Amino acid sequence: MNTLISTLRGICGDAHVLTHDDPTTDLSAWEQDWRKRSRGQALAVVRPASTAEVAAVVKACAAASTSIVPQGGNTGLVVGSVPDDTGTQIVLSMTRMNAVRAIDKDNLTMTVEAGCVLQNLQDAAEKEGLLFPLSLAAEGSCTIGGNLGTNAGGTQVVRYGNTRDLCLGLEVVTASGEVWHGLTGLRKDNTGYDLRHLMIGSEGTLGIITAAAMKLYPLPAVQLTAWAAVPSMAAAVQLLGLAHQKLGPGLTGFEVMGQFALGLVDKHYPQLRVPLFKEAPWCVLLENSDSESETHARGQFEALLEAAMEAGCVSDAVVAENIGQARGLWHIRESIPLAQAEEGLNIKHDISIPVSRIPAFVQETDALLLQHIPGVRLVNFGHLGDGNLHYNVQAPQGADGKAFLRDWEERVNTLVFDQVARFNGSISAEHGVGELKAGKLPHYKDATALAMMHAIKRALDPQNILNPRKVLP
């Protein structure tokens, strides 16, 4: 192993190959996952500065049969970017590759390295008067390479799609250390299999994304935010349909939040002043991005909310008067996970269901859980516009959180995932598989699909050195 470490030091420089040999070096930032569910031990943390260095590192590791765990901002939620505890894997941290290589305004694209922090890309685009629409809670520290590796979702998917839908080309280092130069930035290219989409969402198990060509959009003239109280989940779905009709592609956000979830925000962060939640079982946050003017956008929102009230799917609503108020509403939505953590440990799910079936899913699954666990509390919120719920399960009032997790986590997961399967949904909507859910795929994924996945993995990484045991069990 010492030979490999010195080879890697020769490639990246001594300062960029960190090991436990130096007892003053703390590698926990790279070895511990974000949710602190798993703590691994790395042979080394390697921090290349260029695609050529990544390729050389992979070749060296392939020659030594040493496996590689690619890592961006390490903010993933499914234990996908940390090493196992054997001390034999290297963590390939991409954060030094953080250049914006080019912005092409006429082509509406930017070419960026994998280690760029998402928020920096949003800012770089905005400086050019353009929008990079990917937006999610971890944007201050997650990297675009990680977003691509996991096909991250976020809050504007209803209009702009997931990360994969924003990507036009990739540069990738393969398991044998070859470089695929695919950074074309073309909107149309039908010269063979779509390797781009195969790499995106493969969580570093098929290749290492070193750079990407991403789509940009014109900056909207204005973004308005509204908050509506709705009498039922079915009413929320009806409101979504009306919003699609009335706002067209102006609809860039549609978040649903359950009363109990908002109650937790109200309880733990009373200064946030959650509106309208006491009178309705669900609230919806809507965002309208308009290419014209604030007057136009307000007119559209008013027409939508008027029609919705007439149809009975909205009982009350407010439209943010200014950016400060709009941010305040989004802040409430984003505070749900934190409020939930304040309340105690809970069992998290990131599921998707066809939008049309969500009302029945929620009703049935709530009832099933309450039947099994009297008093259980459901923290249900999410991106209803994409059919994506964060359907989280909190211990009954006063119950011990740790005991609840120990006794119930596996059983609750099974119950919820079985329901998801019954409703043709997905057990991982936007977070990915990682190590956390790899074991679930044989049961919940179509067997033919899983067999194809295994065949592709064997074909592209025959030594199984790229992020082994992630995604595929």
Added chain:
Amino acid sequence: MNTLISTLRGICGDAHVLTHDDPTTDLSAWEQDWRKRSRGQALAVVRPASTAEVAAVVKACAAASTSIVPQGGNTGLVVGSVPDDTGTQIVLSMTRMNAVRAIDKDNLTMTVEAGCVLQNLQDAAEKEGLLFPLSLAAEGSCTIGGNLGTNAGGTQVVRYGNTRDLCLGLEVVTASGEVWHGLTGLRKDNTGYDLRHLMIGSEGTLGIITAAAMKLYPLPAVQLTAWAAVPSMAAAVQLLGLAHQKLGPGLTGFEVMGQFALGLVDKHYPQLRVPLFKEAPWCVLLENSDSESETHARGQFEALLEAAMEAGCVSDAVVAENIGQARGLWHIRESIPLAQAEEGLNIKHDISIPVSRIPAFVQETDALLLQHIPGVRLVNFGHLGDGNLHYNVQAPQGADGKAFLRDWEERVNTLVFDQVARFNGSISAEHGVGELKAGKLPHYKDATALAMMHAIKRALDPQNILNPRKVLP
């Protein structure tokens, strides 16, 4: 072989397995490609009626090591859906699988079988008050399975993307005759590798698409069409940027047409009355799809065209007054290939280039061609909004078309494709590879990408029975 044929007859019924044994049966509709560039001979044309029949047919063929050429409407332009001339391949015609299995209005999806004709899907969506936005010249006879197999483009890509961007899930029969049930209709599903995008655009070489879940959109309230004369290709690109800014996602079409191309329409179809082309080297057709009203859409178009004239990138423009006029303008655009055929044989290209580099590409490549072939005429038109040009090369005035093709086709292809490569473009933007361009990939495709494609093909179709010699040379 007689054993196989009788097995296939047992699966699909005698009437749906056509062979040359019956001399009255004419198989040319399945054996001859659309552009009449290649005439093959099939062992049989097999027409299954269900996914189970497709799976059984594939199993029988796999057992007999007989290769399968999947076929939809057989309107492809790159010889991708016809058999070779050995008489040993079966054509698997999907046109009997033409059911719309479901339309889910709340989920904005429809589940359709591969053999559905595109226009029927547009109509089925419209009946529900929804839009299925894929639109292309062959829509009256092409099938959605073929659109998916080739990742077809068309005229609304600037807003809605290519066929792959409209697909949320697939049902596929693999090379071993297993069925992947992936028709979820989910907008978010991160449970493993994206097999959907791998199958889309693989031209039937990795699996046989039997059904798909496709996205629907709200019907726009109005679609307006404008026609603008622009002083240069650079001005057309500038106009595109302004249109993105002013119309936002309302911009659903942006087609550029060269003066010579429009002159051919004027010459061969004078009744179409081509506007403005005599005074400008390029015309642009713009489409604005609005979710509000005609008044609103007209106001937007007027503001755009005013700004464009002020900026000097439009010299004159008309906005269609009614649907009849709008159809007339689109009809002119769609008549270019026909007018070109009236004028004589020509060398066709379907290329893409980053939008920002198109003006320089056209200027340089035009000059190069004129230098090599004095008097050569360039029929240049296409989807500028996507960076996609149909950059076609017509013999000099009075020259013999056949002799021109014989002497020049290969040399002109090389010259144009080398230019495309220099400008980081694609030699096949929306038509695919088929047999026609398979031989070009080793030269123009990234070697690492090509190696991955081969590895994936071997992994998913180890017997090489699915559309062999298409895509991969």
